[in-house]
Amino acid sequence: MVASGGSRAPLRDTATANLTYRRRRRAPTVPILARPTKIRPGYVRAGSSQEAVITTGDIAPPTPETWAYAEAYTTEDPAVLHARQRAAEVGAVPIGAGGGAILRLLAAAVEAKTVVEVGTGVGVSALYILGGMRTDGVLTSVDVESEHQRLAREAFTEAGIPPNRTRLIPGSALDVLPRLTDGAYDLVFCDADKSEYVEYLEQAIRLLRPGGLVAFDNALWHNRVADTAQRDPETVAIRELGRAVRDHDRLMPSLLPVGDGLLVALKR
Numbered sequence: 001m002v003a004s005g006g007s008r009a010p011l012r013d014t015a016t017a018n019l020t021y022r023r024r025r026r027a028p029t030v031p032i033l034a035r036p037t038k039i040r041p042g043y044v045r046a047g048s049s050q051e052a053v054i055t056t057g058d059i060a061p062p063t064p065e066t067w068a069y070a071e072a073y074t075t076e077d078p079a080v081l082h083a084r085q086r087a088a089e090v091g092a093v094p095i096g097a098g099g100g101a102i103l104r105l106l107a108a109a110v111e112a113k114t115v116v117e118v119g120t121g122v123g124v125s126a127l128y129i130l131g132g133m134r135t136d137g138v139l140t141s142v143d144v145e146s147e148h149q150r151l152a153r154e155a156f157t158e159a160g161i162p163p164n165r166t167r168l169i170p171g172s173a174l175d176v177l178p179r180l181t182d183g184a185y186d187l188v189f190c191d192a193d194k195s196e197y198v199e200y201l202e203q204a205i206r207l208l209r210p211g212g213l214v215a216f217d218n219a220l221w222h223n224r225v226a227d228t229a230q231r232d233p234e235t236v237a238i239r240e241l242g243r244a245v246r247d248h249d250r251l252m253p254s255l256l257p258v259g260d261g262l263l264v265a266l267k268r
């Protein structure tokens, strides 16, 4: 099962923890409206046409040029660029440069020694995460496609990552995650099957230590999440994830409009 490297975070059997959806009390928001015809003041629901509440300043939404500037702000290593080429060849869409840089920053901020990634792809996000982790840290990464993980391993070798820093586990996320140790991880990054995101959240809360972070890529899902006319299963599942993260009493969330959206939360 464990295909590469060693780890200090052993697999184990565990019961699946229940997700709680307790609603937190919120301080009243004082919206300052950038688009007054579309945004109504007050307490609004994610996934509705009233989703946006702008609470500070008269801030214009980013133009495509501004968004592209932000995405290109950090430069990428040759090994990451090469991994992107491999990703295009096999159709494993990697995280963008902006999201990758945030993952690296988050891993460094919590001095991550143990990280779980759900959806290895060919290793682009893993290279960013490893770049922020402690040099003795181990990344555990799960993917149902062993060919993707083979290419990821090539990318790690090219980047000079020692084999004992990665533990690549082939398999379906919902089969593998329940066997990882409770409370043993500093960061969990999810980027596999969007329709399973709420189940990944349930597992991530169990896996994280207090103070650990969870992040989900594609939290805005090609602009579909904010568009209430979109009802496809992935979009609906990602909206449900957004509500579950926002309303969970042990999570401190932030939805970052970087790349295709990165939903981040700290476990209290």
Ligand SMILES: C[S@@+](CC[C@H](N)C(=O)[O-])C[C@H]1O[C@@H](n2cnc3c(N)ncnc32)[C@H](O)[C@@H]1O
Residues within 6 Å of the ligand: 092, 093, 094, 095, 118, 119, 120, 121, 122, 123, 124, 125, 126, 142, 143, 144, 145, 148, 171, 172, 173, 174, 191, 192, 193, 196
């Ligand atoms: C978007 S790609 C991951 C990209 C990677 N995180 C990166 O940024 O380089 C999604 C990956 O999830 C894997 N995947 C899809 N469904 C899965 C599942 N149920 N369990 C585990 N892996 C899955 C796919 O094989 C694919 O490699």
